[in-house]
Amino acid sequence: MDRREFLKATAASAAAASIGVDLFLKPSQADAAAGVTWHKSVCRFCGVGCGMMVGVKDGKVVSVKGDKESTVNRGFLCVKGFYLYKVITAKSRLRYPMIRKNGKLVRASWDEAMDLVATKFREVIDRYGPDAVAFYGSGQAETEETYIANKLFKGHIGTNNFEGNPRLCMASAVGGYLTTFGADEPVGSYDDLDEAEVFLIVGSNTAECHPVLFDRIVERKTKDPHIKIIIIDPRKTPTDRVADLHIQPIPGYDLAILHAMARIIVKEGYTDEQFIKESVNFSDGKKKISYEEYKQFLEKFTPEYAAKVADVNPDDIVKAARWFGQSPTAVTLWTMGVNQRTRGVWLNNLIHNLHLLTGKIGKPGCDSLSLTGQPNACGGVREGGGLAHILPGHRKIVNPQHRKEIAAIWKVPVSNINPKPGKHTIALFEAVAKGEIKALYVMCTNPAQSLPNLKKFLKGMKDVFLVVADAFHPTETTKLADVLLPAAFWSEKEGVYGCTERRSQYMPKLVEPLGEARWDGDILIDLARRLGYGKNFEHFKTPEDVWNEYLLTTKGRDMDLMGAPYWRLKKVRGLRWPVPTTDHPGTRHRFTEGDPLFPKDKAKGRRMYFYGKPDGRAVVFARPDKGPEEPTDAEYPFALTTGRVLEHFHTMTMTGTVPQLVRAVPGPYVEINPKDAARLGIADRDTVKVITRRGELELTARVIDRPREKTLFVPWHWSEKLANLLTIDAFDPGSKEPEYKVCAAKIVKV
Amino acid sequence: MLISSMIVKTRPGKAETVLTQLQKIPRVTTYGVHRGNNIIVVAEIHDIKQLENLTAFIMESIDDVLSVSPTYINFEDEIQE
Known part of the structure; x- marks a missing residue:
């Protein structure tokens, strides 16, 4: 067998192993022959948390290769994960510090760059106060990195102007979990996907954005064709491949559909009355209401009413409600189509309503599971307290006891922590634009591309003293920086990621950082020292030291991770909190008997006790149905929606090696329904202009039956065509998450 | 040259038809149908973009494919280059 054949056999054997088949070589034989050592790690791309062998x-x-021992992905990966190797050695890796001199970024030593950062930050803090500086982090940073930054900014500098990009993608899910269940993050886990008999997928292109979980759904459907998959989404996506029913509402008008489903569930008797009696309260958002009053509230939401509001078929709503109601089990999945809305929290509540009314929560095959987009948005930011209103361990800044507990762990006077929450992301960048924030530290993210209504914020980002710690350059944000700090990337540093299903997983350091890059934690500790706060950071010799201190913030909390020290995480494929002791296996369903925090004495025989609520009852909300902030009108008759697509749609370069794969796919594009295109005389690949009240973009038309009529879809990946020049920066009043998913637009042929 | 493997999952009863289609793609080697509807596929590719395009092609252009799940990639040659 020559080397090529050997590698092919190794590859085939790895694929075989993922489905439990022995083929050719046993993995250990192949590894020994190839001289490769394998290390357990975690994929860095999305929030699924796939186990990866490196x-x-x-x-x-x-x-x-995919880690076949991982209960998350069982050996499978998606193509995005395969990119990681390329990213480590990419030409765009930032290899040394740079500072702006005479308008140009030039190479600098670490000392020079860090001195400049510390001097400027100190100058601003002393002259304008701590709230004149800010930190903007990421759901891609490790928990340890976010923890150090949190401790530095909130505990030592004394500002809560500390945000992260999860505000832009999942803050509404947080708001939904908190208001409904009294505690953030899902009740169930991925295990429920394998036992569900109905899947309700709302505003999520699972096939392209979370392909590994989609594969689990496919597997489930393949094993049992009677399983029903319902999609509610304005756009057809590859997820439709397995759908039994697709309801395509006008973007922004799906709240009425969920209420109508709830009404049918109640009217036709699919409710779990015992569960409702024991474990559910009802509320109109301001005050407690009775079950009867909730039923009265629902009366308005006939299928016909909801169908009219959303422009869908009323029979489809009835069908969806009956499938959901009649099935013994159901899982609902959603992502940005639900969260990135001015009523994202309400929409989250209405999804939870369906599960609470039917009792399809906290038992196998049942969950309302918010899928997350980034690998550590749950771990580092939600759990680690990486936003302007929270502290580590699911604590709130406004709670004096919480501040006291964290101040004790940080070894700072409690007065160091400002009792007032800082500015949420949009407010923070507005303050940057106004010049109120004068120095900004950005870590591991690219707000100059990802913020909505970008034009409003770009000048401010250019004018502020901007420090960017990133592994890559150029990005839209690094181009604006005054100081660039090269950060170590995946496999060049160790740390922990926490994924969608409350699972914390350890990633090892396997290779040395490229060039002069350093671990973000090390850079932040360096900054703390230069700012005069070194004493409280000097015990952080390794990421493990940081993790150990972070664990103390989780002790006794709903997300207790005391049973997950590094030594254990290195052995296992992650642990789902609460995991209070090192002999605890982790928790599949919260608020039930298997949850170590389940208070049997209070529950008194109830199946579930939502201990985040004072009386242990979750809340069914009678929220009004509300449309988008900027509805379509005669001048802007299209609803514009933006989103992700699988990488291949915008990197379609082909060689002639596989000729039948050559497809002329345009670069930045806008999807338009064929009926709209015909009406406007737009042909496939025509150049068109998409215009909103905030900006315009010239794009290639992709005439395709994916968006519903009167809807346009623009992927937001291309830096040369920033979709966020078009989007609106209106945000949910509760979660402060912007409404990327809907605004009014028009399209003209150029 | 990069070597990558994947599992192509098909609709029940359609694996053999899909297998025939996969076998027509240059530089793709199949290793049979396993456990009902799983086809083991190994692709030899020049760069990662080709792999993206290959998986997209399989998903979008071959009927009855339900999912394409990459499992392994070796890029030792590219690193050395």
Whole structure:
């Protein structure tokens, strides 16, 4: 067998292993022959938390395979995960610090760059006060990194102007979980996907954005064709491949559909009355209401009413409600189509309503599971307290006891922590634009591309003293920076990620950072020292030291991770909190008997006790149905929606090696329904202009039956065509998450 | 040259038809149908973009494919280059 054949056999054997088949070589034989050592790690791309085995040879990452021991992905990956090796050595890696001199970014030493950052920050803090500086982090940073930054900014500098990009993608899910269940993050876990008999997928292109979980749904459907998959989404996506029913509402008008489903569930008797009696309260959002009053509230939401509001078929709503109601089990999944809305929290509540009314929560095959977009948005930011209103361990800044507890762990006077929450993301960048925030530290993210209504914020980002710690350059944000700090990337540092299903997983350091790059934690500790706060950071010699201190903030909390020290995380495929002791296996369903925090004495025989609520009852909300902030009108007759697509749609470069795969796919594009295109005389690949009240973009038309009529879809990946020049910066009043998913637009042929 | 493997999952009863289609793609080697509807596929590719395009092609252009799940990639040659 020559080398090529050997590698092919190794590849085939790895695929076989993922489905439990022995083929050719046993993995251990292949590894020994290839000289590759494999290390357990975690994929860095999305929030699924796929286990990944990383092959290292001669100090370099040379191969990657899915971790078949991982209960998350069972050996499968998606193409995005395969990109990681390329990213480590990418030409765009930032290899050394840079500072702006005479308008240009030039190479600098670490000392010079860090001195400049510390001097400027100190100058601003002393002259204008701590709230004149800010930090903007990321759901891609490790928990340890976010923890250090939190401790520095909130505990030592004394500002809560501390935000992160999860505000832009999942803050509404947080608001939904908190208001409904009294505690953030899902009740169930991925295990429920394998036992569900109905899947309700709302505003999520699971096939493209979370392909590994989609594969689990496919597997479930393949094993049992009677399983029903319902989609509510204005756009057809590859997820439709397995759908039994697709309800395509006008963007922004789906609240009425969920209420109408609830009404049918109640009217036709699919409710779990015992569960409702024991574990549910009803509320109109301001005050407690009775079950009867809730039923009265629902009366308005006939299928016909909801169908008219959303422009869908009323029979489809009835069908969806009956499938959901009649099935013994159901899982609902959603992402940005629900969260990135001015009523994202309400929409989250209405999804939870369906599960609470039917009792399809906290038992196998049942959950309302918010899918997350980033690998550590749940771990580092939601759990680690990486937003302007929270502290580590699911604590709130406004709670004096919470501040006291964290101040004790940080070894600072409690007065160091400002009792007032800082500015949420949009407010923070508005303050940057106004010049109120004068120095901004951005870590591991790219707000100059990802903020909505970008034009409003770009000048401010250019004018502020902007420090960017990133692994890559150029990005839209690094182009504006005054100081660039090269950060170590995946496999060049160790740390922990927490994924969608409350699972914390350890990632090892396998290779040395490229060039002069450093671990973000090390850079922040350096900054703390230069600002004069070194004493409280000097015990952080390794990421493990940081993790150990962070664990103390979780002790006794609903997200207790005391049973997950590094030594244990290195052995297992992650642990789902609460995991209070090192002999605890982790928790599949919260608020039930299997949850170590379940208060049997208070529950008194109830199946579930939502201990985040004073009386242990979750809340069904009678929320009004409300449309988007900027409805369509005669001048702007299209609803514009933006989103992700699988990488291949915008990197379609092909060589002639596989000729039948060559497809002329345009670069930045806008999807338009064929009926709209015909009406406007737009042909496929025509150049068109998409215009909103905030900006315009010239794009290639992709005439395709994916968006519903009167809807346009623009992927937001291309830096040369920033979709966020078009989007609206209106935000949910509760979660402060912007409404990326809907605004009014028009389209003209150029 | 990069070597990558994946599992192509098909609708029940359609694996053999899909297998025939996959076998027509250059530089793709199949390793049979397993556990009902799973086809083991190994692709030899020049760069990662080709892999993206290959998986997209399989998903979008071959009927009865339900999912394409990459499992392994070796890029030792590219690193050395």
